[in-house]
Each structure stands twice: as structure tokens, then as C-alpha cells.
Amino acid sequence: MNIQKSIHYFQEAQRLLPGGVDSPVRAFKAVGGQPLFIERGEGPYLFDVDGNRYIDYVLSWGPLITGHAHPKVIEAIQEAAVKGTSYGAPSPLEVELAKRVIDFMPNIEMLRFVNSGTEATMSALRLARAYTQRDKIIKFEGCYHGHADMLLVQAGSGVVTLGLPDSPGVPADTVKDTLVATYNDIASVEALFKKYPEEIAAIIVEPVAGNMGVIPPVKGFLEGLKKLTTEYGAILIFDEVMTGFRVHKGGAQTLYNIQPDLTTLGKVIGGGLPVGAYGGKREIMQMVAPAGPMYQAGTLSGNPLAMVAGIAALDLICDQKVWDEMEARGKQLDAGIESAAKRAGVPVTQTRVGTMRTIFFSETQPRDWNSVKGADKVRFGKFFRKMLENGVYLAPSQFEAGFLSITHDRNVIAATISAAEKSMMAL
Numbered sequence: 019m020n021i022q023k024s025i026h027y028f029q030e031a032q033r034l035l036p037g038g039v040d041s042p043v044r045a046f047k048a049v050g051g052q053p054l055f056i057e058r059g060e061g062p063y064l065f066d067v068d069g070n071r072y073i074d075y076v077l078s079w080g081p082l083i084t085g086h087a088h089p090k091v092i093e094a095i096q097e098a099a100v101k102g103t104s105y106g107a108p109s110p111l112e113v114e115l116a117k118r119v120i121d122f123m124p125n126i127e128m129l130r131f132v133n134s135g136t137e138a139t140m141s142a143l144r145l146a147r148a149y150t151q152r153d154k155i156i157k158f159e160g161c162y163h164g165h166a167d168m169l170l171v172q173a174g175s176g177v178v179t180l181g182l183p184d185s186p187g188v189p190a191d192t193v194k195d196t197l198v199a200t201y202n203d204i205a206s207v208e209a210l211f212k213k214y215p216e217e218i219a220a221i222i223v224e225p226v227a228g229n230m231g232v233i234p235p236v237k238g239f240l241e242g243l244k245k246l247t248t249e250y251g252a253i254l255i256f257d258e259v260m261t262g263f264r265v266h267k268g269g270a271q272t273l274y275n276i277q278p279d280l281t282t283l284g285k286v287i288g289g290g291l292p293v294g295a296y297g298g299k300r301e302i303m304q305m306v307a308p309a310g311p312m313y314q315a316g317t318l319s320g321n322p323l324a325m326v327a328g329i330a331a332l333d334l335i336c337d338q339k340v341w342d343e344m345e346a347r348g349k350q351l352d353a354g355i356e357s358a359a360k361r362a363g364v365p366v367t368q369t370r371v372g373t374m375r376t377i378f379f380s381e382t383q384p385r386d387w388n389s390v391k392g393a394d395k396v397r398f399g400k401f402f403r404k405m406l407e408n409g410v411y412l413a414p415s416q417f418e419a420g421f422l423s424i425t426h427d428r429n430v431i432a433a434t435i436s437a438a439e440k441s442m443m444a445l
């Protein structure tokens with residue numbers, strides 16, 4: 019596979035950008051080899067600067083559920099762009115996208131748009147602390163909620179991929195109120211509430227963990243979180259930046275029928291442009307300035323280009339038939355990977371919830387960060403590189419999720435399966 023131009027660009031990029039990338043997990047550090055520099059995307063495909071084509075299962079780390087450069091999304095952006103790129107004032111587009119998000123997730127009564135998932139989670143936690151007048155928060159080992167200081171504690175995704183001891187530069191004082199529990203272990207949460215009955219402002223949880231690979235909640239886990247937060251007067255925050263519009267049309271809160279007090283969103287709602295959001299109960303959201311005293315702001319929040327891209331994307335996935343088709347494609351890929359692994363005699367377990375999936379090189383089904391650590395990362399790295407050679411672009415880390423789009427049709431999945439058969443045999 020000729021990747022000479024990528025090699026050249028990476029050399030140049032490493033002089034100008036730390037690690038040659040603008041987000042760590044893109045650097046392929048966990049899987050070896052060097053990152054490919056991308057020329058363009060189209061539907062389910064990425065094309066690198068050397069003209070190689072890949073079936074893409076990263077999809078910009080989740081946002082591109084409509085595939086790359088969907089004509090309707092591009093057209094919406096083009097039409098909006100000629101009217102200007104940012105107004106710095108309210109526009110009907112923010113109202114239109116907010117209405118659509120709330121249609122999909124009726125448990126959200128009011129929301130605020132921001133520019134990333136990190137902004138969404140840090141703002142939701144500030145709001146929970148303002149509303150409860152408490153300081154402590156609970157997160158889960160292996161879960162990732164963006165790179166706000168208070169959340170870089172035993173975080174997943176790129177932090178764990180790079181084996182970082184929770185980033186330097188975060189003052190101990192900033193994380194002294196961040197408590198860490200074990201995902202899928204409700205007793206570990208209860209113990210923290212028993213220890214700090216009046217001090218915990220919120221739990222923030224990925225309702226389906228996606229940043230240690232995809233780990234679904236065990237029966238009763240989310241219900242237990244809802245019960246504990248209600249009992250102790252804390253706020254339950256579902257971080258649906260990744261699971262929103264991914265695990266179900268209505269997100270994890272609809273799939274598992276749990277009503278979080280606040281929800282954070284990102285990725286899909288921007289249609290590939292920078293958008294995050296936090297929202298939930300009106301009574302809580304009314305605390306956000308200028309309606310209330312809790313301050314949060316953003317120059318480009320509600321940006322018209324990002325709004326129209328999000329509107330176009332959500333309009334393309336509002337029909338249940340679209341979700342039924344993606345579920346069928348997910349099942350097709352599950353079966354294909356399973357039979358490829360069996361034929362090659364490679365121990366593999368797969369987790370999938372809706373359009374989010376992970377292949378673990380492990381005999382057992384991981385259920386938390388501890389069990390995920392047992393997966394064979396070296397073998398995952400080999401598989402990743404083989405799949406790349408065979409024209410399939412997976413997430414470059416065992417601790418990430420893979421994604422499907424509406425453009426991953428039966429033939430694209432079949433091509434992925436034959437690439438997997440070849441790759442598994444070479445492990």
C-alpha cells in the first residue's frame with residue numbers, strides 16, 4: 019500500500035503540531051504505524067492523500083451517521099454559507115435544531131448549544147453543582163467525558179489509549195471533588211453516597227460506555243443510578259455525546275427507559291460540524307445565564323452552519339426504517355466477524371449497542387475497565403493494521419468504539435467481512 023504522501027505530511031505535521039495531530043487518539047500510537055492523511059470522504063469511504071480508499075468505521079469518532087459528505091448535509095451548509103458564517107446573535111436555526119433534538123429525546127425540556135462535547139459536560143457539571151449547591155461529582159473508571167480538568171481522572175479514550183497517568187497540569191485541588199466508581203458496579207456508587215450523603219452534586223455516566231470500547235450497562239445498573247441520585251438529591255447526568263442518536267433513535271435514555279435529570283450531547287447533532295449541547299429538566303436549565311445565575315457562554319455557540327448541518331443530519335435519521343436497516347447491517351457484520359474469528363481460531367468477543375460496536379480480542383465479554391484491560395491490545399493492533407491493508411479503517415485503539423452509517427449498505431458490510439476473514443487469518 020503506497021502511503022508516501024501521508025508519510026511526508028506526517029513528518030511536516032510533527033514539526034508544527036504536537037504529535038503531528040490535533041487530537042491524540044488519531045496518532046495511531048496504540049496500534050503502531052503512522053496516521054494516514056485524508057484527502058476526502060464520500061458515503062462510507064475515506065480516501066487518503068495517496069489515493070487509497072477505506073471503508074470507514076470511525077466516521078469522525080461518531081458524528082457522521084449520515085456518512086461522509088451526504089449531499090443533503092453539504093447542500094444545507096452551502097446554502098447557509100452564502101448568508102454568512104456566524105451572526106453572534108440568535109437565529110431561527112437554533113430553534114429549529116433544538117426542536118428536533120427534543121423531538122428525538124423528549125426527556126430534554128430545554129437545552130443550550132455549545133461547540134463540543136467537552137463544553138457540554140463541563141457546563142452540565144457546573145450547572146449540577148450550582149443547582150444542588152454541592153461540590154462532589156462521581157464519574158466511572160474508563161469513562162471519558164472530554165478533557166475538562168475535573169474529568170481527567172481515570173478517564174478512558176485517548177487518556178487510557180496513551181497510558182497517561184491522568185494528565186499533568188491538572189491541580190490536585192481541581193480533582194479533589196471528583197470521586198471515581200466502577201462501571202456496572204452499583205455497590206461502588208452506593209458506598210460513595212453513604213460516605214458523602216450530603217455532598218455529591220451529580221453522577222456523570224456514559225449510559226453505554228464507549229471509551230473503553232463499547233461496554234453495555236448490566237441489568238439494574240442505570241436503574242440503580244437513578245434510584246441513588248433520587249434518594250440522595252443528586253443530579254443524574256447521562257453523557258450521550260456518543261450514545262445519542264447512536265444506540266437508539268432516542269438515545270440510551272429511550273433504549274433503557276431511564277430519565278436522567280440532564281443530558282449532554284455532541285457529535286451527531288452537528289452533522290460533522292462542531293456542536294455540543296446540554297439540556298434536561300426546565301427547572302434546572304432555567305439556572306443557566308441569562309435566565310439564571312450560572313454562567314456559560316460561547317462565541318460560536320449555535321453557529322448557523324453547524325445548526326443547518328445538524329438539522330439536515332437529524333432529518334435524515336428521523337424515520338424508524340433507517341434505524342431498522344442499520345440494525346440489520348449491524349447484525350450482518352456481527353455474524354461475519356464471528357465466523358471469520360471462528361474460522362481463524364482467534365478468540366474474539368464483540369459488543370454492539372445499535373450503531374456503536376467494538377471487537378475485543380478476549381475470550382470473555384468485558385463488563386468494566388478491569389476486564390477490558392485483559393483484552394489483547396497487541397493482537398488488536400495487528401488486526402487494525404491488517405484491516406487497513408485490506409481497505410478497512412477501524413478506530414485505532416482497543417478502547418474506542420466503531421460506528422455504522424446509513425451508507426454502510428449490505429455490499430459495504432460484505433466487503434468488510436471479507437477483509438476481516440483475510441485479516442484474521444493473518445493474525
Ligand code: KE4
Pocket residue numbers: 041042043044079134135136137139162163164165175176224228229257258259260261284285294418419
Ligand atoms: P469532544 O469535546 O471531543 O467533542 O467530546 C468529548 C466527549 C464527551 N463525552 C463522550 C462520551 C465522548 O466520547 C467524548 C469524545 N469522544 C472521543 C472519542 N472517544 C473523541 C475523539 C477524540 O478525542 O479525538
